[in-house]
Amino acid sequence: MNRRYPLLVLLLLLGAVGACTAGEIVLSAPQSEYFFQVGEEAEITLDVDNRGGTNVPGMLTVAVVPADAAQGGGRTQTKSLTIFRDLTTIAVDAGAPDAPATFTLKVSFAGSDGKTAVLPEILIHFLGETSSIPATEPAAQVTSSAAASPGGQAQSGGTAIDRAVQAGQTVQDAAVLREAMAAEDSAAAAATEDLLSRAMADPTVADLDGRLRAEGFARTGNTADPAAGTFLFSYQRDGGTGAQISGAMDDDLRFARLDTAASLDVPALLAENETFYDYMSQLTTEGLPRGGTTINATHQSERLAFSFGDGAAFINATIADSAVQEVSLQRRFNWIPFAALMVGLVGAFALAMRRRQMGGAETPEHESPAAGAPSPAEILALAEERFAAGEMAPAYRGAARALRRQIALAHGSGSEITDGEALALLGADDPARIWAETVLDNCSRVAFAGREPESDEFKKMSREIREYLGEARAS
Known part of the structure; x- marks a missing residue:
């Protein structure tokens, strides 16, 4: 009815x-x-x-x-x-x-x-x-x-x-009926407009809106349900990428949530956090590209989630009182590599048992864990190719990896390490430590925090890393 x-x-x-x-x-x-x-x-x-x-x-x-x-x-x-x-x-x-x-x-x-x-x-x-x-x-x-x-x-x-x-x-006439119906519709529209206005005027929602606009998004629509106190603002930017800010209000904001498939800039507080940076370096080294961004915010705090590799991993962070309170790495387990590993182990075990039964034939000597891995010079050369192609973030990531690889080979086991582990291997007395820390920090800010590289910065840094590699080979 x-x-x-x-x-x-x-x-x-x-x-x-x-x-x-x-x-x-x-x-x-x-x-x-x-x-x-x-x-x-x-x-x-x-x-x-x-x-x-x-x-x-x-x-x-x-x-x-x-x-x-x-x-x-x-x-x-x-x-x-x-x-x-x-x-x-x-x-x-x-x-x-x-x-x-x-x-x-x-x-x-x-x-x-x-x-x-x-x-x-x-x-x-x-x-x-x-x-x-x-x-x-x-x-x-x-x-x-x-x-x-x-x-x-x-x-x-x-x-x-x-x-x-x-x-x-x-009985009231038809004009009164029409007037009453119009008043009902007007009240509903006023309630919706009031909720949307109060939501966008809230400082937390306005901050999320500002972040999207800074990334090139424009608002394309909004909806609200005054009875439930919920609202939603939708956004779009060139290229078709969408985003939305949703939330709920009573007299004050209950919560606001930003969702987008775009890789938004990492806040400065997080970009400077060593744990966050190490996780970013680890996932990037594994070849997992940045994915979407989610931010759940209240007046007191905000929780951010950055996805990698189509949801294969997430870095979660909590910011409150103008400080990073918590950073964690979450992975979704992939059964395919695990199953392949189990099949390989079973095959190796069966082969060993067969050789034992046949008289204990010698097994081939194990290769070094670093065998087959690209050398620091090869990694740096690939980074320079990325730079020449205008791919700044991959170029800076590659330069940092080349430096870490050389430090790992010279002072450690030769396995992949994080920036923090590389600096720890150098030690406080190593004359190259301050230079290495500066190079790794600059690479991080361009590759992960979105900083625009300075003119000729990469060429100078690449030349210095190549000289460092040459000195290491000479010694």
């Missing part, structure tokens, strides 16, 4: 309100019209009837809409609320204007069961003088209807309907 049907029934029943349940939650107000002095806080206490006998979580939406557009804009507040089984009342705030005005108060509760209790509109009058408040009996009680229960029909709502029928009042 069309959601406007209850409103049509209300108008045909002389503006009075029928009583029906909204699932298991029923809201009601003792009056349909209230009078307050200008400047007085208008707090309305609503009665709650939890007929299901269980706690019902959901979202409470309170909209205050001016009866006259000249009175200014209204406001809509949405907050999470759990109606406990023993809850009997809730208080809603209609504001305290500093000038005479009339507002329409709209209240609804959207439960997690998908049912919504909608309270009929309540008129709030703010008068300049106490003597202006009419000394009449309060208007009849109003009771919520169930927006998700289309089968119910309006029943008798109390003395207000009885008095109206007995007095022979006329």
